[in-house]
Amino acid sequence: MTKDKFTIVIPTYNGANKLPKLLDRLQQQTGLENQQWEILVIDNNSHDNTAEVVKTYQEKWGENSNLKYYLEPEQGSAFARLRGAREAKGELIGFIDDDCIPAPDWIAAACTFAAQYPQAGAFSGQIHGDFDIPPPPDLEFKKIQAFLAIREHGNNPLKFNPDTLNLPPAAALVVRQQAFSNSVPPRPVLVGRVGNSMLGGEDYELLLYLHKAGWEIWYNPAMHSYHHIPQNRLEKQYLLTLAHACGLATCHLRMLNASPGQKPIIFTKTLLGNLRRWLKHYIKYRGKLDNNLIAACENEFFWGSLLSNWDYLTKDK
Template sequence: MTELLNASLDITVAIPTYNGATRLPKILDRLFTQMRIANLNWEIIVVDNNSSDNTCQVVENYQKICNSNFSLRYFLETEQGAAFARLRAVREARGELIAFLDDDNLPDPNWLAEAYAFGTEHPQAGAWSGQIHGDFEVKPPEKFERIQAFLAIREHGIEPHLFDPDNLRLPPGAALVVRKQAWCENVPQRPKLSGKLPGILVQGDDYEPLLYIHYAGWQIWYNPTMHTYHQIPHWRLEKDYLLTLARGCGLCICQLRLINTKNWQKPIVLVRTFLGNLRRVLEHLIKYRGHLKSDLIALFEMQFYLGSMMSPFYCLKRTIRKLTD
C-alpha cells in the first residue's frame, strides 16, 4: 500500500523501453505537445529496461527542456522483461492513473486528456485502452487484418464497450491505462510471464496483470476516443518474426487460463486447452491443406493454434522445474 500513498498526481505516463534511443524522441515530442491538459497534474517516467544504447542520455537531454507543468523522470530496471519494467513503473508512478506507452506507440494530441476523462467518468474501470492504428514501414501482407491484433493493432469501432477477459479478449499493454489502486491491490510483485527474453518466446505478459485486476472485480474497457499509432518496421512483417510471435502468443494460453483457477479445476483446464486447440489445428489443416506454405496468414494462425495446443505441456514443464529447483 506504500505505492498508493505516493500517488499524488492525476496521471503518470509510463514508457518502458529497451534500446529505444532512436524511438524515444518521437514519443516524447508527442507528449510534450499534448492538448487540453492545462488543469492536469501529470508526469512522464521512462523505465529503461537495461538498454545498451544511449537511452539515458536521450532522456537527460529532454529533461533539460521539460517545462514546469510536468516532470520527466528516468529509472533503470535491470531485471530483463517488459513485465518487470511495468512493475517498476507502477512502483515509481505518482499518479492515481498510469498510462503506459511503448516507445514505438505514438499518441494522438488528445490522447492523455481522453484517457484521464474516461477514468473520471468510469470509476469502476480498473483498466482501459483505445484504438491502436498501424503505422507501417512497408505494406503488410494480404489478409493481414486477421492477425493484426497480435501486433497490438486494435480498431474495435466507435462505441465504448467492456472487454471479455474470461475468454482472453483483452487490450495489449501498449497504450493501456490502469488505475493504480487496482494494480497495487491485486497484481503480484513477481509475474508468471516476463515477456520476451533471449531464448524465451512466450508472450502473455500484457494480459497477466489485467486478469488479476478483472478477477478482483474491476472493469476493463475499450475507449474509442483514445487514438495511438503503432510503428511497425519492415522486419516485424517478415515470416520468421511473425511465426515466432505466433508460437509465443500460443504458448502462454494455458498459464493465462490457470490464473484464478482452483487446484481441482487445473487438470480440467489443461485437458480442455489441449483438446480444444487440437480440434482447431485439425480444422485448420483441412481448410488450408495444400496452401499453408504459400499463405503466410494461415501459417501464422496454424503456429498460434499449435503453440496453444502445446501450452499445457509448457506449463507443466515450468511447474516441474520450479519444484525441482
C-alpha cells in the same frame, strides 16, 4: 483546482532512437491545462544511450520537468511495468511502449473515460498500425494484425471478456493505480520476451489479476495511438514466430486465476480445445500453408496454443 496526477510509464530496452519521437509527442498533449501529470522512463538494462537521451530531454525541459528516469535491472517488460507502477504518483497510469505514439488528446481522452466508467480498472483504445511499408493488401490481414498489437474495434465503447482471453495489449494501456496496487502481485509468472524466448502474455497476466479482483476491462474508442511496424515485422518468418509465441502463453494465462481443484479440468479443456482448433484449421488449409501467409500464421498460433500445455508443465514454477 488541480486534478489528480496522470502518470505515463514508458518501459524501454535500447530505445534511444525511438524515445525522442514519443517524448516530443507527449509534450504536445492537449487539454491538460489543469491536469498534473508526469512521464516515467523505465530503462530495462539498455545497452545504448537511452539514459543520455532522457537526460538531454530533462535538461531541455528545465528544472520543472515532469520527466523522470529509472533503471530497472531485472530483465523483462513485466518488471519494467511493475517498477513504473511503484514509482507512479498518478491515480491513472498510462503504459505506452517506446514504439507507440499517442494522439495529442490521448491523456485527456483517458481522463474523461475514467471519470465516465469508474468500474473500469483498465482500458485501452484504438491502436493503429504505423507501417514503414504497406502491409499485405489482402483484407484478411486484419485476422492477424492483433499479433502486432493493432486493435481497431469500432467507434463504440465495449467491455472486454477476460474469461475468453479477449483483452487489449499493454502497448497503450491505462490502469487505475488503485486497481493495480490492490490486485497485481509483486512477482509475475510471465515476464515478457527475454533473450531468445518469444513467450509473451505478460500484459494479459496483469489484466487477468484485475479481472479476478472484480475490475472491468474496457475499450475506449476516443483514445488513438499508432504502433510503429518496421519492415522486418512484416516478414513471414517474424510473423510466424510471433503468432506461435502468442499461442504459447495460452495455458499459462488460463491457469493464472484457477484454484488447485480447477487446474486439472482447465488443463484438460485447454488441451482438447486447442487440439480441436488446430486439427480443424490444419485439415482445412493442408497443402496451402506455404502460400497463404494468413492461414500459416493462424496455424502457428493454434499450434503454439496446443503446445502451451506442455510449456506450462515444463516451465519452472
